[in-house]
Each structure stands twice: as C-alpha cells, then as structure tokens.
Amino acid sequence: MNERLARTIAAIKASGADWGLFTSPDGVAYSTGHIVSIEAGPSPFAGGPSLAIIGTDGQCGLVVTNLEGGTPSWADRIVTYEGFSYKDPTDVFANYRTAAAEMAKELGIGGVIAIDEQSFPLSLLPLVERFSRVSVEPAFKRERAIKSKTEIVLLREAALTASAGQRAFLQAARAGRSELEIFADVRLAMESRIGERLPVTGDLISGKERTSAFMGWPGNRRIATGDPLICDLAPRVQGYWGDSCASAMIGTPSPGFLKLYSAAKSALKLAIETVRPGVVIGALDRSLQDHIHRHGYSYAHHSGHSIGTGVHEWPRLVAYERETLKKDMVIMVEPTALDPDIGGVRLEFMLHVTDDGCEILTDFAHQPGI
Amino acid sequence: MNERLARTIAAIKASGADWGLFTSPDGVAYSTGHIVSIEAGPSPFAGGPSLAIIGTDGQCGLVVTNLEGGTPSWADRIVTYEGFSYKDPTDVFANYRTAAAEMAKELGIGGVIAIDEQSFPLSLLPLVERFSRVSVEPAFKRERAIKSKTEIVLLREAALTASAGQRAFLQAARAGRSELEIFADVRLAMESRIGERLPVTGDLISGKERTSAFMGWPGNRRIATGDPLICDLAPRVQGYWGDSCASAMIGTPSPGFLKLYSAAKSALKLAIETVRPGVVIGALDRSLQDHIHRHGYSYAHHSGHSIGTGVHEWPRLVAYERETLKKDMVIMVEPTALDPDIGGVRLEFMLHVTDDGCEILTDFAHQPGI
Known part of the structure; x- marks a missing residue:
C-alpha cells in the first residue's frame, strides 16, 4: 500500500x-x-x-x-x-x-x-x-509531518527547482531592471526546468523600506545600485512545495549590509548545526531569535515551517512549539535580520532531518563575495 | 448604494x-x-x-x-x-x-x-x-450578467491588459524559442502594465497537433518556422477577468493556414455584426458553428461566455441557450476553426453589448499580413 x-x-x-x-x-x-x-x-x-x-x-x-x-x-x-x-x-x-x-x-x-x-x-x-x-x-x-522516501524525492525535486530560481535571481538582479522583470526570469528558470507552469508563492522585494517590511510580491519598482533585495521562492512541483530565500545587495555591498547578512548567515549555519532528531522546536526558534538579537537586529518572523503538499505544514518553527524534531521531517529554516536603516536579509534553506543531523535539500549558494 | x-x-x-x-x-x-x-x-x-x-x-x-x-x-x-x-x-x-x-x-x-x-x-x-x-x-x-458602469470600466482595463499580452505574444513568438519563454514575455507585459502579479489562465500552444487539440498551458516545446500558435490570455485585474485569443503562424503563413485563419476571422466579424440586444444566444452560437462548418472545418468548442468576477459567467454562448443578449452584458466571442492537417485558429474579442450593437473592449490587432 x-x-x-x-x-x-x-x-x-x-x-x-x-x-x-x-x-x-x-x-x-x-x-x-x-x-x-x-x-x-x-x-x-x-x-x-x-x-x-x-x-x-x-x-x-x-x-x-x-x-x-x-x-x-x-x-x-x-x-x-x-x-x-x-x-x-x-x-x-x-x-x-x-x-x-x-x-x-x-x-x-x-x-x-x-x-x-x-x-x-x-x-x-x-x-x-x-x-x-x-x-x-x-x-x-x-x-503528514514524517515524510516517506517518495515524498523526500518529490521534495528534493521541488527544492532543486526553487534553487534554479534562486540562481536565476542572482543573475537577473541588476540595476535598472524592475522587480517584475527579474521575477519573470526567475519564474521562467523554474518553469523551464519542469516544462510546465507552476504555482509560485513567496516574495520579491527591493529597497530599504520594502525589505525591512520583509514580505511582498514584485511590482514595477526599479532596482538601483546599493539596493538590498529579498527573493523568497516557493514553487509547487508535482504537488509538492519547495521553498527557499536568498538576499542580495546590488553593486558592492555596504559594510552595514554585510553585517546584517552575516547575522542571518551565521543564524542559518547555527540552525543547520543544531537540527537533529530530539531537538525541541520552540528552543530552536528561540536560539535563532536570540542569535539575531545579540547581533543587534530585529526578527519579526517565525524561524520556519514544515513543508509537503501544503506550503506551511505542522510543526512550524515558533517559540511556543513543544514538539521535537523527528527523523524524516522536512523543514524550512529562515532566519531574518532586519534593520530599518539598512533593509532586511532573509536566508532560507530546506532541510531533511536525518538520523543524526540534517541534509540540505536546496542547492543554491549565497551571493558571491559575501 | x-x-x-x-x-x-x-x-x-x-x-x-x-x-x-x-x-x-x-x-x-x-x-x-x-x-x-x-x-x-x-x-x-x-x-x-x-x-x-x-x-x-x-x-x-x-x-x-x-x-x-x-x-x-x-x-x-x-x-x-x-x-x-x-x-x-x-x-x-x-x-x-x-x-x-x-x-x-x-x-x-x-x-x-x-x-x-x-x-x-x-x-x-x-x-x-x-x-x-x-x-x-x-x-x-x-x-451579475448586466454590468454596471464601474464594472464596464474594470472589464475594459482587464481587456486592455489582455491586449497588451497579445501584442507581446505577436512580438515574442519566434522560431527557436520555447512556449514558456514566449509566455514569460507575455505575462511580464501584462503584469508590468498593472505593476503587480496577476492570476492568468488561458492557453499557449504551438504546432499542428497541440493547436488542433486547442487547449493547454505552455511547455518546453520549441517553435519552428511554419508552426501555428494559439495564445489565449485571461488575466484577472483588480478582481475582474479579461480574456482574449490570438493565433499566428511563424514565418510566412501557408495557404492552408490562411484559409483556416480567414474562416475564424470572418466568423468573429459575423459575431461583431450580429451582437445586439435581443439576439437569442443559442442562435448566435449556431450561426458561428455553421459559418465554420461551411468553410469545411470543425469547431469543438463553445462560441464564448460572459465574464466578470468569474472568468466564465452565465450566459455562455452555447447552442442550447435560449436567453437573449441584453444591454451591458459583456461577452467573449471566440470562434475556432480546426483542421488536423493544419492546426487550429481561435480568435477571441471581448464585446460590450450596447443599445444597438456592441463595442469591442479588447484593442489588439490580428497577425500582420493576414
């Protein structure tokens, strides 16, 4: 059966x-x-x-x-x-x-x-x-929280599709282009990989104000040098959702942006090192929130969620969650660092909880040079 | 109120x-x-x-x-x-x-x-x-079938947005490109016009086989010279749907395709000349079906539908419909001519039923030279 x-x-x-x-x-x-x-x-x-x-x-x-x-x-x-x-x-x-x-x-x-x-x-x-x-x-x-082997295969495919979108994002994000123009390239990269139209949710936002508000779909805003960008991509592939988030700054990143990015990146690293069966989910969320706060930034977000045929499944990575991580859960971890004077950075990988740690299902790299 | x-x-x-x-x-x-x-x-x-x-x-x-x-x-x-x-x-x-x-x-x-x-x-x-x-x-x-002045304004905007997509389609459809690549340009043209992501349904299909089956979303099929294409675009703008359909052949249209196109085009012309308050909808559908059949082609489709906050609203243009057209209905008319040896042509305009005829709300032109 x-x-x-x-x-x-x-x-x-x-x-x-x-x-x-x-x-x-x-x-x-x-x-x-x-x-x-x-x-x-x-x-x-x-x-x-x-x-x-x-x-x-x-x-x-x-x-x-x-x-x-x-x-x-x-x-x-x-x-x-x-x-x-x-x-x-x-x-x-x-x-x-x-x-x-x-x-x-x-x-x-x-x-x-x-x-x-x-x-x-x-x-x-x-x-x-x-x-x-x-x-x-x-x-x-x-x-539904514990995924079967077949589901892991499907979720990996969705994660790789989201990753293809993220690589297209880093290539397409250039000064003078609009958010929608960048998003068209990103979407095409994901859809061409699968050969069909895909439901896609997420965010594509640029500039200090939009990224520090952290959520929103692309519009006609044109990118300028020095703009921070957040690209959160969740495509549904063969009925299973992938998810991911990358952040970037157009041109040479400012020292302030580098610090912001570094806080989110080290929080993501901390999560990858922490995730294993038995970890209490609420404690993981609090450790990521604390990590960002210690760096002096705010974090108005959950730390992630499970994913499958629904884009947000139970358990979510929130402070009040007492459930522990279990082998074959597939979770999104998405630490965010916000500074209204600089903008926002969110970095999100898709993790498969294994026997003694986790495997990263997404395969896109951070912005080169950061 | x-x-x-x-x-x-x-x-x-x-x-x-x-x-x-x-x-x-x-x-x-x-x-x-x-x-x-x-x-x-x-x-x-x-x-x-x-x-x-x-x-x-x-x-x-x-x-x-x-x-x-x-x-x-x-x-x-x-x-x-x-x-x-x-x-x-x-x-x-x-x-x-x-x-x-x-x-x-x-x-x-x-x-x-x-x-x-x-x-x-x-x-x-x-x-x-x-x-x-x-x-x-x-x-x-x-x-809902009789639209208010405000609804006509909203539907006109949706029709013009669909039309912007159709102009992008005629520009973007070139040999060597994939259906999805063309669709990315089309979608971007519509979304940039409004400045936001839009729900879009419809079809983008190419080649003899796909167009004579008449329905489908874009895939990785690459366009070759001599391919027929059908592009049916229905974007939802501010809660109201627009709709439209254009057809084209890449390169110099073949004599067979020109005949097919001409049958659909003259059927659309006949519809525009016929539409006015009092016309029995089932009779209109049958006259368009007959027109296409007299030209020797098949027509496995309805002749259109009403449109508003739903993409297909009542009354639809089907042979069994006894309702008459009324002032301030907004209807899609979409005659189709199919020939398995050549492909399919569907042409669809959005019509606003006026006191004594109709106004065309879409504003895109047919393929130049046809």
Missing part, C-alpha cells in the same frame, strides 16, 4: 473513525496522489471540486471531473463527473454531488466518518449526516 | 430570502468589492477563507483575516480574525468560525438565508441551521 495512503488511514483510525473524506487541495493530494490544479484559482478548465474517500481497510476512492479522469493517483476507484462541456446543458455542481454520493454508496461508507473540517462543503452533508463525524486534522497533521 | 451590492440584494430577494451569505472568491468579490487572492491557490500569506453577509436592508458585512483588513471594499462592517501569526499559538480555522459567528450576531441575521451553495462550508452551518435556506445562484447569476 502507498505509504501516504497508509498514513492517511492511520490518521483516520487515530481520529476514532472508520472512513475519511477529504476535500482540501492538499488533503486530496496527500491521501490519493491526485494533484489538484490551483495556479489560477478556481477555473472552469482546471477541474471542479474533488473528493477523496478513504476506508481504513485500504479502499481509496476519488471523485474528479472528466477533464482530470486520466491524471495519476493511487485511487483504486475513480468516479468522474461532467465538468466543462458545451453540447448539452449540464449542472457541474449537481454532477459533483451526484458523483460523490455514488462513490460513497459504492464504497459503503459508515460508522464514524473523519472529515477535513476546514474545507468540507455543506453540499456534501447528505453523504455523512446519518453518521457521527470527527475532525481528522489533529491526527492527519502528525502523520 | 453600490450597484453591485444593490444587485446582490435583488438576487437575495428574488431567491425569497432576507439575508445572503457568500463564500466563493467571485461571490465575495462581487457582493463586497473585496478581492480574494487566488494566484497561488490557498496560501498562508494570502489570507484565509472570507465571508460576506448581505442584508436586504443594505447592510454589508465582511469577515477576513487581519492581513486583509485594510484592503478596499464597500463593506460597512468588517470583522477581522487572526490569520498568519508566530508569537502565540492560534487556530486560524477556529478564529474564522468565531469571527463569522460574531458578524452574524452583530448584524442580527434571521428569516430566510440565501447561500452560495457551491462553496458554503459545513463549518458555518451553525450560523444558519435554525433558519430556512435557499440557493442564491439562479437569481445571482442573472443580476
């Missing part, structure tokens, strides 16, 4: 349920391997809502539009419904509900039903209203 | 309800003016789920994350809830439900409640379960 399906079943059982129904894009992707299209948001051509129904006996059912019927997944039953069409009148939404009911009946769901509470639509209530229901989320997030 | 709010209220009343609750991205955007972020799908930084509660007395309430509290809308009450945070433990989903319940209580909703049935989450059922409920969709789609 697919390991993610097995972990989904473990989460359904840990929730005290017999069946699990999943409706969120990342929940469907995790439990069935069917990658839900999200690049341009809800789109008539990207497929309608999908539904995964998982039984604790290993049955894995998937409901998708006819447009998506041939896409890969490990579902052993697929019911498709008519999505985009033009020849005869059709009601996509009614088709979805009918197909979902058909799948529920075919599989014979019953007992206690675990649902993806945050995304479960009221329209599917008739499928589950005569059964008792529980939220699968508390158990599901724990199962 | 804002005209879209007034139309939303008209739809709630026509549904036989006293209050309306909206949860879909386009429903929230239409009813409150709050533009829901969708570019990279659900994102921890792009805001959580939102909710609009509209009373037939004109009250307009909006529930969004703290990240979005300052974004424009015409809501007279806004309740924000904590979304992304790192200092103290928070449950974004519980925050959303609490904020939604607070808003419902503040406004004093009651009587009959109209809901956005396709997207309404089960988690908000406690807000409405003691009231009777109806679906707002049948009335809402009719109200």
Whole structure:
C-alpha cells in the first residue's frame, strides 16, 4: 500500500473513525496522489471540486471531473463527473454531488466518518449526516509531518527547482531592471526546468523600506545600485512545495549590509548545526531569535515551517512549539535580520532531518563575495 | 448604494430570502468589492477563507483575516480574525468560525438565508441551521450578467491588459524559442502594465497537433518556422477577468493556414455584426458553428461566455441557450476553426453589448499580413 495512503488511514483510525473524506487541495493530494490544479484559482478548465474517500481497510476512492479522469493517483476507484462541456446543458455542481454520493454508496461508507473540517462543503452533508463525524486534522497533521522516501524525492525535486530560481535571481538582479522583470526570469528558470507552469508563492522585494517590511510580491519598482533585495521562492512541483530565500545587495555591498547578512548567515549555519532528531522546536526558534538579537537586529518572523503538499505544514518553527524534531521531517529554516536603516536579509534553506543531523535539500549558494 | 451590492440584494430577494451569505472568491468579490487572492491557490500569506453577509436592508458585512483588513471594499462592517501569526499559538480555522459567528450576531441575521451553495462550508452551518435556506445562484447569476458602469470600466482595463499580452505574444513568438519563454514575455507585459502579479489562465500552444487539440498551458516545446500558435490570455485585474485569443503562424503563413485563419476571422466579424440586444444566444452560437462548418472545418468548442468576477459567467454562448443578449452584458466571442492537417485558429474579442450593437473592449490587432 502507498505509504501516504497508509498514513492517511492511520490518521483516520487515530481520529476514532472508520472512513475519511477529504476535500482540501492538499488533503486530496496527500491521501490519493491526485494533484489538484490551483495556479489560477478556481477555473472552469482546471477541474471542479474533488473528493477523496478513504476506508481504513485500504479502499481509496476519488471523485474528479472528466477533464482530470486520466491524471495519476493511487485511487483504486475513480468516479468522474461532467465538468466543462458545451453540447448539452449540464449542472457541474449537481454532477459533483451526484458523483460523490455514488462513490460513497459504492464504497459503503459508515460508522464514524473523519472529515477535513476546514474545507468540507455543506453540499456534501447528505453523504455523512446519518453518521457521527470527527475532525481528522489533529491526527492527519502528525502523520503528514514524517515524510516517506517518495515524498523526500518529490521534495528534493521541488527544492532543486526553487534553487534554479534562486540562481536565476542572482543573475537577473541588476540595476535598472524592475522587480517584475527579474521575477519573470526567475519564474521562467523554474518553469523551464519542469516544462510546465507552476504555482509560485513567496516574495520579491527591493529597497530599504520594502525589505525591512520583509514580505511582498514584485511590482514595477526599479532596482538601483546599493539596493538590498529579498527573493523568497516557493514553487509547487508535482504537488509538492519547495521553498527557499536568498538576499542580495546590488553593486558592492555596504559594510552595514554585510553585517546584517552575516547575522542571518551565521543564524542559518547555527540552525543547520543544531537540527537533529530530539531537538525541541520552540528552543530552536528561540536560539535563532536570540542569535539575531545579540547581533543587534530585529526578527519579526517565525524561524520556519514544515513543508509537503501544503506550503506551511505542522510543526512550524515558533517559540511556543513543544514538539521535537523527528527523523524524516522536512523543514524550512529562515532566519531574518532586519534593520530599518539598512533593509532586511532573509536566508532560507530546506532541510531533511536525518538520523543524526540534517541534509540540505536546496542547492543554491549565497551571493558571491559575501 | 453600490450597484453591485444593490444587485446582490435583488438576487437575495428574488431567491425569497432576507439575508445572503457568500463564500466563493467571485461571490465575495462581487457582493463586497473585496478581492480574494487566488494566484497561488490557498496560501498562508494570502489570507484565509472570507465571508460576506448581505442584508436586504443594505447592510454589508465582511469577515477576513487581519492581513486583509485594510484592503478596499464597500463593506460597512468588517470583522477581522487572526490569520498568519508566530508569537502565540492560534487556530486560524477556529478564529474564522468565531469571527463569522460574531458578524452574524452583530448584524442580527434571521428569516430566510440565501447561500452560495457551491462553496458554503459545513463549518458555518451553525450560523444558519435554525433558519430556512435557499440557493442564491439562479437569481445571482442573472443580476451579475448586466454590468454596471464601474464594472464596464474594470472589464475594459482587464481587456486592455489582455491586449497588451497579445501584442507581446505577436512580438515574442519566434522560431527557436520555447512556449514558456514566449509566455514569460507575455505575462511580464501584462503584469508590468498593472505593476503587480496577476492570476492568468488561458492557453499557449504551438504546432499542428497541440493547436488542433486547442487547449493547454505552455511547455518546453520549441517553435519552428511554419508552426501555428494559439495564445489565449485571461488575466484577472483588480478582481475582474479579461480574456482574449490570438493565433499566428511563424514565418510566412501557408495557404492552408490562411484559409483556416480567414474562416475564424470572418466568423468573429459575423459575431461583431450580429451582437445586439435581443439576439437569442443559442442562435448566435449556431450561426458561428455553421459559418465554420461551411468553410469545411470543425469547431469543438463553445462560441464564448460572459465574464466578470468569474472568468466564465452565465450566459455562455452555447447552442442550447435560449436567453437573449441584453444591454451591458459583456461577452467573449471566440470562434475556432480546426483542421488536423493544419492546426487550429481561435480568435477571441471581448464585446460590450450596447443599445444597438456592441463595442469591442479588447484593442489588439490580428497577425500582420493576414
């Protein structure tokens, strides 16, 4: 049995349920391997809502539009419904509900039903209203936190794609170009590596003010010599997110920027040396925050997060997190140093927690000469 | 009162309800003016789920994350809830439900409640379960079909943005470049015009096989002399979608391609001459299908669709549609001519239905020399 399906079943059982129904894009992707299209948001051509129904006996059912019927997944039953069409009148939404009911009946769901509470639509209530229901989320997030071998392969690919974007960023960031012009080169490098359009989130910001506010998408601002830049790239590749952050200064970096960069870089080094199974996550966050504060800079951010079919997964690297790191977690570590007089530096690598330390999955280098 | 709010209220009343609750991205955007972020799908930084509660007395309430509290809308009450945070433990989903319940209580909703049935989450059922409920969709789609003056301004801007992308397409499409390379230039032209990242859907396909299958996103395929190309661009600008389609052949167009192009071009001309209030939409679709068939080509597509905060809105230009065109509808017309031995041509303009004809909102020209 697919390991993610097995972990989904473990989460359904840990929730005290017999069946699990999943409706969120990342929940469907995790439990069935069917990658839900999200690049341009809800789109008539990207497929309608999908539904995964998982039984604790290993049955894995998937409901998708006819447009998506041939896409890969490990579902052993697929019911498709008519999505985009033009020849005869059709009601996509009614088709979805009918197909979902058909799948529920075919599989014979019953007992206690675990649902993806945050995304479960009221329209599917008739499928589950005569059964008792529980939220699968508390158990599901724990199962998802430990990645399988296949997931590590997929996350490495996403990390290498983000890294290709970061190399393009260091090449493309030149005085006179706009943030959007640089971002077009960066995005093209990532998309050409995979050969398709990719959902991409993150930041591309320049100048003292924008980088010390630390978050934002690219605009028409033109880069000048002496500008600090932050490029945070999170592409989704084959359903799995990569993430990364690089910072740079155009031209010869100022002494103030070098100090700022050095604080973030040494914090990242500290994190890489610290990460291993058993480390309390809140303590790791506090040690990075303290490190930056000792250098005299502020740090208005978390220190990172887990990553998988969701871009931010549990556990996040925040001061109040009491969970410990475990083998085969994949985490982002992203120390930030901010100084309103200079700007911001954020450096972020993707780390795979191994038996006795960590492996860096991203493979881009820092700005040459820093 | 804002005209879209007034139309939303008209739809709630026509549904036989006293209050309306909206949860879909386009429903929230239409009813409150709050533009829901969708570019990279659900994102921890792009805001959580939102909710609009509209009373037939004109009250307009909006529930969004703290990240979005300052974004424009015409809501007279806004309740924000904590979304992304790192200092103290928070449950974004519980925050959303609490904020939604607070808003419902503040406004004093009651009587009959109209809901956005396709997207309404089960988690908000406690807000409405003691009231009777109806679906707002049948009335809402009719109200939304007639655009206000402000909406025409927004749609014109989206059409001009799509047109800037189409001009970039004709410039960027050269032998030796990949579809993704061309698309990067096209996207940059649209995004630079607006100064921000834009959700973009559509197609960019090349070669006989891909264009005669007529749909698809760009990949690494390299363009060769003699290749037909289709570029369909739908950017979302300030919450309103633009749409457009151009076709081209690299190098000197072949006689076969010129004939194919001419069939689609004359069909588009026929549509522009035909469109006026009172025309039965199904008859328009059939006349365009017939026109293409008389030229000896196939046409496996609808003839167009309405457009607004949703990229495909009702009414669509399909053979079974008995609705007539009305003043201030904004429709896409997109005749297609396909020949498996040559490829495909699709030409699409955005038309605003006026008192006695139509105005073309897009402003790009056909491939020079065709």
